[in-house]
Amino acid sequence: xxxxxxxxxxxxxxxxxxxxxxxxxxxxxxxxxxxxxxxxxxxxxxxxxxxxxxxxxxxxxxxxxxxxxxxxxxxxxxxxxxxxxxxxxxxxxxxxxxxxxxxxxxxxxxxxxxxxxxxxxxxxxxxxxxxxxxxxxxxxxxxxxxxxxxxxxxxxxxxxxxxxxxxxxxxxxxxxxxxxxxxxxxxxxxxxxxxxxxxxxxxxxxxxxxxxxxxxxxxxxxxxxxxxxxxxxxxxxxxxxxxxxxxxxxxxxxxxxxxxxxxxxxxxxxxxxxxxxxxxxxxxxxxxxxxxxxxxxxxxxxxxxxxxxxxxxxxxxxxxxxxxxxxxxxxxxxxxxxxxxxxxxxxxxxxxxxxxxxxxxxxxxxxxxxxxxxxxxxxxxxxxxxxxxxxxxxxxxxxxxxxxxxxxxxxxxxxxxxxxxxxxxxxxxxxxxxxxxxxxxxxxxxxxxxxxxxxxxxxxxxxxxxxxxxxxxxxxxxxxxxxxxxxxxxxxxxxxxxxxxxxxxxxxxxxxxxxxxxxxxxxxxxxxxxxxxxxxxxxxxxxxxxxxxxxxxxxxxxxxxxxxxxxxxxxxxxxxxxxxxxxxxxxxxxxxxxxxxxxxxxxxxxxxxxxxxxxxxxxxxxxxxxxxxxxxxxxxxxxxxxxxxxxxxxxxxxxxxxxxxxxxxxxxxxxxxxxxxxxxxxxxxxxxxxxxxxxxxxxxxxxxxxxxxxxxxxxxxxxxxxxxxxxxxxxxxxxxxxx
Numbered sequence: 001x002x003x004x005x006x007x008x009x010x011x012x013x014x015x016x017x018x019x020x021x022x023x024x025x026x027x028x029x030x031x032x033x034x035x036x037x038x039x040x041x042x043x044x045x046x047x048x049x050x051x052x053x054x055x056x057x058x059x060x061x062x063x064x065x066x067x068x069x070x071x072x073x074x075x076x077x078x079x080x081x082x083x084x085x086x087x088x089x090x091x092x093x094x095x096x097x098x099x100x101x102x103x104x105x106x107x108x109x110x111x112x113x114x115x116x117x118x119x120x121x122x123x124x125x126x127x128x129x130x131x132x133x134x135x136x137x138x139x140x141x142x143x144x145x146x147x148x149x150x151x152x153x154x155x156x157x158x159x160x161x162x163x164x165x166x167x168x169x170x171x172x173x174x175x176x177x178x179x180x181x182x183x184x185x186x187x188x189x190x191x192x193x194x195x196x197x198x199x200x201x202x203x204x205x206x207x208x209x210x211x212x213x214x215x216x217x218x219x220x221x222x223x224x225x226x227x228x229x230x231x232x233x234x235x236x237x238x239x240x241x242x243x244x245x246x247x248x249x250x251x252x253x254x255x256x257x258x259x260x261x262x263x264x265x266x267x268x269x270x271x272x273x274x275x276x277x278x279x280x281x282x283x284x285x286x287x288x289x290x291x292x293x294x295x296x297x298x299x300x301x302x303x304x305x306x307x308x309x310x311x312x313x314x315x316x317x318x319x320x321x322x323x324x325x326x327x328x329x330x331x332x333x334x335x336x337x338x339x340x341x342x343x344x345x346x347x348x349x350x351x352x353x354x355x356x357x358x359x360x361x362x363x364x365x366x367x368x369x370x371x372x373x374x375x376x377x378x379x380x381x382x383x384x385x386x387x388x389x390x391x392x393x394x395x396x397x398x399x400x401x402x403x404x405x406x407x408x409x410x411x412x413x414x415x416x417x418x419x420x421x422x423x424x425x426x427x428x429x430x431x432x433x434x435x436x437x438x439x440x441x442x443x444x445x446x447x448x449x450x451x452x453x454x455x456x457x458x459x460x461x462x463x464x465x466x467x468x469x470x471x472x473x474x475x476x477x478x479x480x481x482x483x484x485x486x487x488x489x490x491x492x493x494x495x496x497x498x499x500x501x502x503x504x505x506x507x508x509x510x511x512x513x514x515x516x517x518x519x520x521x522x523x524x525x526x527x528x529x530x531x532x533x534x535x536x537x538x539x540x541x542x543x544x545x546x547x548x549x550x551x552x553x554x555x556x557x558x559x560x561x562x563x564x565x566x567x568x569x570x571x572x573x574x575x576x577x578x579x580x581x582x583x584x585x586x587x588x589x590x591x592x593x594x595x596x597x598x599x600x601x602x603x604x605x606x607x608x609x610x611x612x613x614x615x616x617x618x619x620x621x622x623x624x625x626x627x628x629x630x631x632x633x634x635x636x637x638x639x640x641x642x643x644x645x646x647x648x649x650x651x652x653x654x655x656x657x658x659x660x661x662x663x664x665x666x667x668x669x670x671x672x673x674x675x676x677x678x679x680x681x682x683x684x685x686x687x688x689x690x691x692x693x694x695x696x697x698x699x700x701x702x703x704x705x706x707x708x709x710x711x712x713x714x715x716x717x718x719x720x721x722x723x724x725x726x727x728x729x730x731x732x733x734x735x736x737x738x739x
Contacts, residue, residue: 033183034193035335035409036118040068040176041226042332047072047174048100050222055229056193059185066119066178073100074129074172077139077163084125084141085159096397102218104330104397117145120178127174128166138166187233187676194228224331233676245389247315248295249435252390254427255292260285264427266434277430279366284423286401286416292424294325294390296383296431319386325424326391327411329402334394335409343385345425350382367426370433378436380480382429392424458486584623589665590615592626593654596633600641607645612653619656621663622737628710635703636667636718636731643671649726658737662716665733673728679720683708711735 037054044052049072058064075084096105116123123143131137141161148157185193250268257263262284264277284290297319301312325345326338336342343349371378394402401416411417465479593613597604604611621629637652644650653668674682685705708718716735723730 033119033189036116037066037068037193038332040116042106044068044070044072044174045103045224045332046098046105047074048098048103049173049224051225051227053227053229056185056190057231059181059183059190059230060232062181062184063179064181064185066181067175068178069173069175071171071173074174075127075139076129076131076137077161079129080125080127080139080141080161097218100219101221103221104395106330106332106396116143116176116178118182120182121145121180122178124177124179125174126177128170128172130172136166136168136170136172138164138170190230190233194230245295247297248389249298250296250431252294252296252427252431253292254423256284256287256290256423258288259283260288262423262426264430266431268434268438271438275434277366277427279426281366282423282426284419287399287420287423289398290392290394290420290423292325292390292392292427294388294428294431296435297323297387297389298435299387316386319389323384323386323388325385325388327394328391329394329404329411330396331393334404334411337410338385338391340385345385345421345428347382347388347428348384350379367430367433370430374433374436374440378433379429380476381436381439382432383435388428392420394420458483584625586620586623587626587629588617589619589621589656589663590617592621592629593633593637596630596637600637603641607641607650609641609644609650609652612651615654615656615665619658619663622714622735624714624735628713632707632710632733635707636733639703639731640667640669640671640729643729644669647671651726653727661737663735663737665735666721666730667733668723668727668730670726671728674720683718707733 041052041054047070049070052068052070055067055069056064057067059066097103098105122145125139125141125143127139128136129139139161141159143159183189248269250266253265253267255263260283261278261280262282266273266275266277268275297315299312299316299319321340324338324340324342327334337344396402396404399416401414402420403412403414404410405412461483465476465483590613593615597611597613603609640652644652647670649670651668651670654665655668656663656665658664683704685702704718711718711733714735716733718731718733721730721732
């Protein structure tokens with residue numbers, strides 16, 4: 001029999017939360033730093049901020065500081081205690097819209113704030129808000145995440161705070177100070193961060209009206225802007241400009257009606273057409289009121305205005321870096337949709353002929369009719385992700401079937417998501433058919449006209465292959481891929497040809513001028529020599545000693561001027577001589593540099609510029625035309641002279657060394673320096689940072705372009721590299737060294 005003498009005990013137990021939960025909510029759930037910052041920015045949006053500023057201070061090494069500041073309505077002490085300090089609150093479910101502007105709030109799980117732990121070891125929250133009494137209060141709360149150790153109960157770890165009254169004119173808002181940043185940020189990291197942060201807010205939405213309508217019970221929403229400040233990299237690239245987007249061949253918009261019927265609109269720029277497509281056989285009721293907007297780029301010079309700041313090459317580069325269709329949930333981006341390499345619409349697969357999905361779209365009756373009116377296989381013209389810049393706008397309230405992943409970086413790929421993908425794909429394929437139609441019409445109009453551009457010939461060949469019957473799919477795909485590569489190279493060659501033609505027009509005039517100057521300088525030498533002889537012969541033996549000394553000074557100066565002009569003419573004669581232009585040599589680099597410097601010695605003396613040639617006397621260059629070597633050294637040397645002449649410290653140093661494969665030449669100077677973001681810009685033709693100089697000239701912006709072009713002929717290059725004090729600038733010239 002059981003023992004019934006023992007007394008029964010009963011009661012209740014409670015869940016306890018270990019402090020390691022914050023690690024799971026911070027580091028584990030938010031792996032990407034840009035997403036972590038994005039969560040904090042979303043909090044500012046939900047708090048009716050019109051602007052949020054993110055400052056990264058001294059983050060190129062660990063223990064830096066990140067500051068996120070907004071001008072929203074702030075949080076009272078009670079809100080911090082009841083909402084901010086409560087994990088997984090349902091506050092955004094109970095109150096889904098913001099208090100001031102009625103914005104749809106962006107979060108739902110109440111864990112985004114713990115992204116701060118992913119970024120730094122310490123968080124200090126400053127909040128100014130209006131209390132129920134109408135007065136304003138400032139609250140400061142300090143979170144030391146290192147105190148939240150595994151094994152400790154979360155409820156037993158205290159967090160210090162202070163409260164203080166402030167004047168009624170003190171601006172409301174929240175500032176987050178994230179100190180002791182966990183990671184060091186490289187320039188590439190910050191560039192990626194800025195791209196992601198600026199991409200949080202949809203840049204591809206329909207143009208906004210001048211004044212947004214006022215929602216009943218709320219104030220007019222003036223909009224939301226973001227700014228990133230990085231003192232260590234002040235000139236990082238911003239988001240795509242509207243001017244760039246205007247270079248698109250067409251703009252495709254799509255929307256689902258209240259009844260679930262998809263509607264598509266296509267605005268073609270060249271030729272100008274406005275088209276509408278409403279395939280009634282499809283229905284997307286769970287996506288009612290969902291919209292997208294996509295800019296479609298065709299990388300052909302015909303579609304880029306000559307007056308535009310963007311060339312085909314610029315657009316292609318942007319396509320590789322930022323092309324893709326993004327998804328925005330309540331105006332904020334969901335990563336990684338639209339990132340390079342993310343093919344969520346499976347367009348790159350279709351373009352390569354490896355995806356049946358796009359072909360299956362034509363099973364719809366309306367699409368089939370359009371496709372049958374075209375010859376060949378138009379689906380092979382499906383654009384890749386690098387040709388599309390766009391966004392899909394999703395509402396959490398209206399499209400509840402679309403759920404964001406718990407890791408905050410993807411949507412759950414359920415049936416609703418598949419329908420979303422299909423809705424966008426149908427529109428893109430319809431646009432593809434319209435492009436095939438336009439290109440076919442262009443081909444017919446130009447069939448009898450020979451093209452004078454290789455890119456045009458390649459495009460026509462691509463259409464012929466696309467429309468040809470009897471080709472195996474794999475063969476067709478390989479030919480199209482080869483034509484794509486050839487087209488890109490042809491377009492790059494065309495852009496280079498245009499730049500070089502402009503450069504050669506300038507150089508042709510400069511060359512003629514040099515020949516004239518050389519001839520006139522030789523006449524000047526003869527004139528100076530004759531004046532010296534006449535003065536010497538006219539001196540009377542009875543002239544006073546004082547007069548003789550004055551005359552001797554004059555003759556000395558004439559001699560110096562004569563030597564200077566002779567050195568200039570000798571230099572020109574050397575450059576214009578056939579040996580320097582028709583026969584490659586391996587000259588000593590130190591000697592070549594001194595030859596370049598000699599005619600500029602007086603200039604350097606006048607400005608007190610120190611020259612330090614550290615090139616070993618035994619070091620020779622690879623085989624090169626000496627005129628080209630002289631031009632390379634001269635351009636970088638004169639740039640250095642102009643850079644240092646107005647500085648307090650005026651030094652230039654030439655250094656060189658040889659490794660197993662290359663000769664490395666480095667010109668250092670103590671000039672004004674060049675910002676990192678302009679290091680490539682200044683190699684473009686007619687771009688210059690040099691101030692006009694009475695001796696060295698105005699500067700055409702061709703020098704560095706010439707330097708790089710000359711070196712590339714030999715398989716080398718020119719680039720700016722980082723330097724240490726006291727140097728401000730260093731350009732490195734690299735030449736392959738073959739025995």
